[in-house]
Amino acid sequence: MRIDLHAHSTASDGTDTPAELVRNAAAEGLDVVALTDHDTVGGYAEAADAVRALDGALTLVTGAELSCRLGGTSLHMLAYLFDPAEPTLAAERELVRDDRVPRAKGMVARLRDLGVPITWEQVARIAGNGSVGRPHVASALVELGVVETVSDAFTEEWLADGGRAYVEKHELDPFDAIRLVKGAGGVTVFAHPAAAKRGRTIPEAAIAELAAAGLDGIEVDHMDHDEPTRARLRALAAELGLLATGSSDYHGSRKSCRLGEYTTDPEVYREISRRATGAVPITAI
Ligand code: AMP
Ligand code: FE
Ligand code: FE
Ligand code: ZN
Numbered sequence: 528m529r530i531d532l533h534a535h536s537t538a539s540d541g542t543d544t545p546a547e548l549v550r551n552a553a554a555e556g557l558d559v560v561a562l563t564d565h566d567t568v569g570g571y572a573e574a575a576d577a578v579r580a581l582d583g584a585l586t587l588v589t590g591a592e593l594s595c596r597l598g599g600t601s602l603h604m605l606a607y608l609f610d611p612a613e614p615t616l617a618a619e620r621e622l623v624r625d626d627r628v629p630r631a632k633g634m635v636a637r638l639r640d641l642g643v644p645i646t647w648e649q650v651a652r653i654a655g656n657g658s659v660g661r662p663h664v665a666s667a668l669v670e671l672g673v674v675e676t677v678s679d680a681f682t683e684e685w686l687a688d689g690g691r692a693y694v695e696k697h698e699l700d701p702f703d704a705i706r707l708v709k710g711a712g713g714v715t716v717f718a719h720p721a722a723a724k725r726g727r728t729i730p731e732a733a734i735a736e737l738a739a740a741g742l743d744g745i746e747v748d749h750m751d752h753d754e755p756t757r758a759r760l761r762a763l764a765a766e767l768g769l770l771a772t773g774s775s776d777y778h779g780s781r782k783s784c785r786l787g788e789y790t791t792d793p794e795v796y797r798e799i800s801r802r803a804t805g806a807v808p809i810t811a812i
Contacts, residue, residue, distance in 0.1 A: 528793040530559040531786055532588065533605060533718065533746065533774030537655060538562075538570030539592075540662035542779030545570035548786075549577035553585045555786045559796060559808070561588035561607060561774070566623040567658045568611040575809045587809040588800075592718055593708075594623050596698035600727045601688060602717070604704045605746065608803030609713025616711040619699060624658050626697035631659045633694035634686065638664075641691060643673055661686045661693075662781050677781050681725075688726035705741050712805025716744040716772055721760060722751035731763055738767040743802060748773025748789040770795050 535541030536548045543551060545562060548570075552560035562574050571589050578587045590607040609616060631650055638645045645667050653670075654663040665680035674680045681687045699707075701717075708715050717737065721728050734745065747760045748771075764771040773789040776782070800808060 528558045528796075529556060529787055530791040530793060530796045531557055531775050531777070531789070532559070532561040532590070532607070532716070532772050532791050532796070532799075533563050533592070533749075534560055534777040534786060535564055535592075535779070536562060536570045536574070537657050538567050539564035539658040540660045540778060540781060542781050545574035546577035548777075548779075549574050549581070549585065549587065552786055553581050553583045557585060557787050559586045559588060560786070561590045561605075563590040563592045563605055563607075565592050565603075565658050565660060566594055566620050566627070567591060568620070569656065569658070571611060578809050579811055581811050584811060589806055589809065590713075591620065593620070593704050594696065594698045595701040595704050597701050597729055597733060600729050601698060602701060602729060603719065604699075604701055604708075605716040605718045606704070606708040607714045607716070607799055608806045608808070609708050609711035610805035613711035613805065616707045616713075619703075619707055623697050623699065627659045630694050630696040631664060634661070634664050634692050637692040637694065638668075638685075643668070643671065645671060662778065664692075666781065701737060702740050705737065709741055712803060714743045714799050714802050715741070716746055716770065716799075717742060718746050719749045719751050719776065720745050721756045722749065724751060734763065735767055738769055742769065743799070744770030744772055744795070746774060747771040748791075749776060750784050750788065751776075770798060772799075 536545040593604045649667045665677040668674045668680045683690045772791040775784045775788040777786045
């Protein structure tokens with residue numbers, strides 16, 4: 528069983544449409560893929576249709592990656608198999624998603640002040656109907672020849688946390704996020720908790736508090752964690768009684784990782800689906 532529990536589509540900052548993501552996951556030989564767009568469930572319907580149209584036996588886990596902030600540090604909370612119609616969580620997702628638009632416009636304004644001829648129209652065209660974020664702004668900077676790659680835009684000079692053109696967005700308190708996702712029947716996994724190259728991370732003591740508040744797991748095997756970091760996180764998960772997952776965090780051509788580059792143990796996946804009551808994984812009938 529090959530299980531990848533973290534992937535993005537054009538519903539947020541990935542470059543595969545939800546249907547392409549499903550077909551690519553099947554072509555990669557994955558058995559299970561989770562659709563985890565930032566702060567949105569907008570890709571679910573198309574992805575589910577694509578799964579039902581497949582010959583093979585790919586299972587789709589519906590999810591989202593919720594933008595959170597704790598004590599000034601941004602972090603990402605993966606949520607799986609929650610009820611997308613549960614109104615309290617849906618309203619919170621909408622707040623975060625809606626605030627992404629004025630925030631992206633703010634980053635465009637800062638870049639223009641810095642002499643970059645970027646426009647909101649350009650960023651809006653790149654983002655399409657997706658939940659707009661820094662990777663879309665970064666793609667505009669690549670188009671303009673300001674930087675060579677999307678990653679190159681994530682520096683102090685441009686869009687990194689605290690960078691010259693960085694603007695904050697509304698983000699959830701992760702304790703609220705855990706509670707809200709549980710209330711919608713879902714399961715939470717703290718995404719890339721020690722990805723230091725993305726900016727500040729929270730201390731282990733805070734992860735312990737999240738665990739005590741009902742966090743289900745942490746993402747251990749991830750491209751942004753080196754081997755010693757994974758070993759440390761695996762030990763922390765065992766100590767705190769958390770599930771340990773692995774996943775690609777696939778973003779199509781916007782990032783270098785491949786679907787299925789890191790995977791989750793089948794027993795861990797079974798436990799996640801056992802705990803979830805908000806939705807069931809989708810398979811071809
Ligand atoms: P946002 O949610 O708009 O603040 O953008 C965060 C997203 O930017 C993440 O989900 C990643 O997809 C992307 N990102 C963050 N840091 C980096 C980085 N160093 N290189 C490439 N992409 C990054
Ligand atoms: Fe992303
Ligand atoms: Fe993330
Ligand atoms: Zn992600």
